[in-house]
Amino acid sequence: MHGQATEPFYAICYPILAVIGVPANLAVIIILSRGRCGLSHCVTFYLLALAVTDFLVIISGCILNRIGGIYFSNSVMFTTQGCTLSTVVIYTTRDGSVWLTVAFTIDRFVSICCHSLKIRYCTQKTASWIIGMLCVLSCAKNVPYYFVFQPLYVVDGVSWFCDIKLICYTSPAWLAYDWLDHILTPCLPFLVILLLNILTVRHILATSRIRQKLCITKNHGDLEMSNRKKSIVLLFAISLSFLLLWAAYIVHYLYGQLTGEGYTTPNDPWYSFQEITNMFQLVNSLNNVFIFAVAQKRFREEAKKLIMYPFTWLIGCFKHCKID
Template identity: 65%
Template sequence: MHGPANGPFYAIYYPMLAAIGVPANLVAIIILSRGRCGLSQCITYYPVAIAVTDFLVMVTAVILNRIGGIYFRYSVLSTTPGCAVSTVLVYATRDGSVWLTVAFTLDRYVAICCQRLKARYCTEKTALLVIGLVCTLSYVKNIPFYFTYQPLYILDGVPWFCDIMSSYYSLPTWQAYDWLDHILTPFLPFLLILILNALTVKHILVASRARRRLRSAENHGDAEMANRKRSIVLLFTISLSFLLLWVTYVGHFLYVRITGEAYFTGLDFNDPHFMLQETTNMLQLLSSCNNTFIYAVSQTKFRNELKKVLLFPFSIFTSCFKLHGIV
């Protein structure tokens, strides 16, 4: 997120994204927290944590950073300190969401493919520990970004907007940090999710062949197998969505590195370089908005709970009318 977007398209896109993403993530948090979606408590912790970080991404990246930059251009968030703090929060919540997806993928890999380790690793205590560690490290890792910005200009003694310092592209220390940042998000998560999903699919295929050979096993559709199937579908849909929506971000980083161009921080919003950069941001932010819809499509019990939540206000009105003898 290297500068506030402008123009009619961005002015419409980001408010719509916030209008959908904020309530969608809140609904996901409410439904998943109730534990009525047929998933074990250990599995449930990860989607809940992902939904919370996605909600924070909507608040920090979409509402404060993008919408604030469009509609409240000269607010306190547009000053250089405000902009720098906002950027750190954006990157921290983004990294938290990404690495929680990795953590969820690893948890399901262990549960499905590593039966000896499953009893020790796939527990509620481990899930909470991993989630806390991921969130803490996400914020610590991004604090240095605060010191990479300088004012775009100074007006009446007030520094406005964030411009990346030229030393960020020349000093070896900052170059190493930039590479580390992009390796940790999203290159390493990409690699880990691809490898873990490939190993999980391989294990499932081998196990399925073994079950076909044992015809008696086909008639034992126990609750554990049903729970595993739901978690596998959830895992693969979330992972695939992540990979598709982040691939342009990876491509843009490689483009910047190969061509030697800097990230766009100016105010020419018709510049093709800016349009490419902003497209990667738009798709990246969209990835923090769509998990609720993934749950609704892939999880029958989640759909049923979603219907209850959506119909709840109407149920209250109906009950009130009946109480007063109107209906």
């Protein structure tokens, strides 16, 4: 944990992220839950779970932590108890979002590249089991954060803010946990997603060459490849945006570990770089909405219906009242 961002830039950017991110992710949850986007049940389950965790990331990481720290730093959320609980929630939702992205990438990799395993793995039952398991493991992994902090100071018997206990810097167990935490999120997911995307691209290129040679009709497109493009575009858009937005965090963490350098004040460039990496994590929980809109025609149609629904409802009520 580190100090709250108080510069005007962050005081403006975080509310913008919240204002866009909360309704946008809620809209995705509503649209996907209706099951009218032409996606398989398996894909819909993963994307719906990802939208829910992204929504929780915006609520916990952006609104409660960052905006709360800027505008409401003396609220109950920043007592030691509130700060500790919010930290556990923030890291739990973050891990859930990251590993659901990995799970979705694995599912699409199996669907595209492993036809013999596809029938057994790419099912609604398997997706439900994996989503539930990831949620439980994300919660269990971050329980130790509840015991990391002590009060920064006490006023009138009330403990305020969170200060990391000294034992966390000296105990081999806590140091090992810190390393494990950063390896599991996001270093390992980053490498897994990168590797699976490389293998998927390689498989697609090889398959495309084979299908072009075997194509019988020259005047008609390959219908199967055309149908697979939607799934491929969605996979690459989600996974590549994850890689780009988390790359800065990984660079920051590795550089800090190698040099032992950290920031001291908001005027320190290292401080600004770390705050940017935090903002990129929140943007990653927002940009999936726009990826769905760009990649899926049916999603855009359902989004238009959802946006127009209040106006349609008002017009219907007006006509009904006029008839009466």
